[in-house]
Amino acid sequence: QKEVEQNSGPLSVPEGAIASLNCTYSDRGSQSFFWYRQYSGKSPELIMFIYSNGDKEDGRFTAQLNKASQYVSLLIRDSQPSDSATYLCASLFGNEKLTFGTGTRLTIIP
Amino acid sequence: GAVVSQHPSRVICKSGTSVKIECRSLDFQATTMFWYRQFPKQSLMLMATSNEGSKATYEQGVEKDKFLINHASLTLSTLTVTSAHPEDSSFYICSARHTGRSYEQYFGPGTRLTVT
Numbered sequence: 001q002k003e004v005e006q007n008s009g010p011l012s013v014p015e016g017a018i019a020s021l022n023c024t025y026s027d028r029g030s031q032s033f034f035w036y037r038q039y040s041g042k043s044p045e046l047i048m049f050i051y052s053n054g055d056k057e058d059g060r061f062t063a064q065l066n067k068a069s070q071y072v073s074l075l076i077r078d079s080q081p082s083d084s085a086t087y088l089c090a091s092l093f094g095n096e097k098l099t100f101g102t103g104t105r106l107t108i109i110p
Numbered sequence: 111g112a113v114v115s116q117h118p119s120r121v122i123c124k125s126g127t128s129v130k131i132e133c134r135s136l137d138f139q140a141t142t143m144f145w146y147r148q149f150p151k152q153s154l155m156l157m158a159t160s161n162e163g164s165k166a167t168y169e170q171g172v173e174k175d176k177f178l179i180n181h182a183s184l185t186l187s188t189l190t191v192t193s194a195h196p197e198d199s200s201f202y203i204c205s206a207r208h209t210g211r212s213y214e215q216y217f218g219p220g221t222r223l224t225v226t
Contacts, residue, residue: 043220
């Protein structure tokens, strides 16, 4: 069974610092990985996806993928209070459905 | 780009009635759409996968006769909750997979259903 694991948190980070969110996955055949942000009472919003080993940067966000260790992370630089949300990691194998982790609740402290 | 809409955003209905929720991909085609349910402070739970022009695939434990899914076009999928009961009250969220870029899946804003 494909599983994606995340630390549920809550993770508290001071404003302006780097927030680091981690995720591991069990299916070595997973090919693509996604980070979604979900504010309370809202639906998830796609932030980034990554499918190659290494780093992928988009503004203040950097996704990192290490397929050998089956590990995905999301770094948020210069954290803002508006980054406070639950972050969902998901993996995709081929054209199948996304497998979601349970999410990490992030709080940015002003 | 990549906008998914849902209608209605909020609905209150009486026990025993049926409710239809629409999910539309506004600026892209979606051969595959997904329906999720989320209870407060819980994870997303996938209910079913719908493919345009074919029957939906339901996850284990989801009653297909209670949650009717129709994916009639490349931009529209509907979920009908039949004979709704208070325990069906939840946040229902659809998502659409971009036909041309299958690794991208976008969520609609969700529909909050309350059954009284």
